[in-house]
Amino acid sequence: MASGKVRLGIVSFAHFHQHHWVKVFLQDNRVEVVGAWDNDPHRLEKAAIQYGLQKYSSLPSLLEQCTAVAVCSETSEHLPILQLCCQAQVSVLCEKPLAPNLSLGREIAHLVQESGIRFYQSFPQRHIPSNYRIRQMIQSGALGRVTHVRKRHGHGYGLTGLENQMPWIVDPLWAGGGAFLDEGVHETDLIHWFFGEPISVCASFSFGKPYPVETSGSAIYTFPDELLCTLETGWNWVAGGPTTEIYGEHGVLIQSHTDCASNAGGGLVPHLVWFDGKSGKWSTLEESFDFSSIHTHAPKDFIDGIWEDRPPKTSIREGLKALELIEGVYRSVETHRTVYFPLFPEDMEKQA
Incomplete structure (x- = not known):
């Protein structure tokens, strides 16, 4: 105290x-x-x-x-x-x-x-209650073997003067990267929290405005047990829909309303819904989260x-791990190759 x-x-x-x-x-x-x-x-x-x-x-x-x-x-x-x-x-x-x-x-x-x-x-994102519900359901085995995940996080500020609001954030010398670093790091933290260490990543960027950094991008992470996780981020989305989709052999989780794009216009949608493969029915697990308080x-x-x-x-460990998963994306885009984790050999030795 x-x-x-x-x-x-x-x-x-x-x-x-x-x-x-x-x-x-x-x-x-x-x-x-x-x-x-x-x-x-x-x-x-x-x-x-x-x-x-x-x-x-x-x-x-x-x-x-x-x-x-x-x-x-x-x-x-x-x-x-x-x-x-x-x-x-x-x-x-x-x-x-x-x-x-x-x-x-x-x-x-x-x-x-x-x-x-x-x-x-x-x-x-670690303060959104449904993310804890998602993690609990993954760990409990309720979804069975998870085969595919789609994560999305973005906003439309790149269309409304982001370079005037925060000029430094579109300068790679100040920011280090563009939309994928800025927005994607939210989700790489959650991806690692949900599923652990990925094996590899391959990625691609697009440059929708005359910035020296990317305005959107997509990456596919491969995890053990053949799980594929697609991560999409952008600064040029006027609005958006589901932000998390998790497909398991026993059920499906769909999470919405957890980024600026999906909150555009103040629309209210179910925050977390669940499809139970056994009953064949959808149910709402949690109502809309007040994203304005995020x-x-x-x-x-x-x-x-x-x-x-x-x-x-979330400590220095989580900050560094989320950044490592992002750096893999930038290396993949730069080399046009699949990049494998961990990115430093000594980290592999520590895990052995």
Whole structure:
């Protein structure tokens, strides 16, 4: 149990999710928001006025006053920021993805593990109740042998000025990649959580706008027991339908309404439905999830974890594994070949 308030610093408003997070922190009486720092003075000034935050001209000066921070910087800035956070021994809530590539992600993981800080990797999909129901049904054997999975995650912001809202996110030097890294990493975390280690992946991208990064992509992961999992992501979807389809020999699970595309227009659809092969009937397992609250759960759970002194729901391990599954996709696109996991030989030796 924490003693006294969590003294929290806001580190960058580069990613828009910080706007959701800071509102949660300001409303939590267990938290004292010390102030904010950003590498963009104009962005810092605007946010400081909007939320009544004290501005810090340097990150070290902010960290000196904090016991925890929320990091929503450009992805390429995660490493230098986290180096300072590890030195300052503060707890960290970090926006996804962990890093612009797996090599830098491994460097961050080493820093975090060596320092022993509390590191919470933000994966909002882990806070959707039906994802726990799905995992439980897979593990219980209710679906029988799972033969095919389709995961989809995307939005339409690439059609409505994403490059103006977050210019850095369409720049590979700042972001590391495009839609597949930004959106796909949500789902590679869940795919690994549901099914474990894949054997291989093959993938293809498309470039729907004059960005130097992809705006959509598709990948097929192969798992043991001949399970195939198709992952589709995009920034150019006006709307969407089912976000998860899991086909087993005993039944089928269909999950909807768990990304921005499927929530376009505020349409309400069943959140999780089940086809029982034995009865031959469909049933609703859970009603619609309030997706508008999706980005409020990680900051609350971060503070809960500090207050209760419990491990993060998603740690550096989950952040790195999700990034590895994404890196396999980019290597496949670059080489026009199937890519095999693990991506580093020493990881294979550890598993042996």
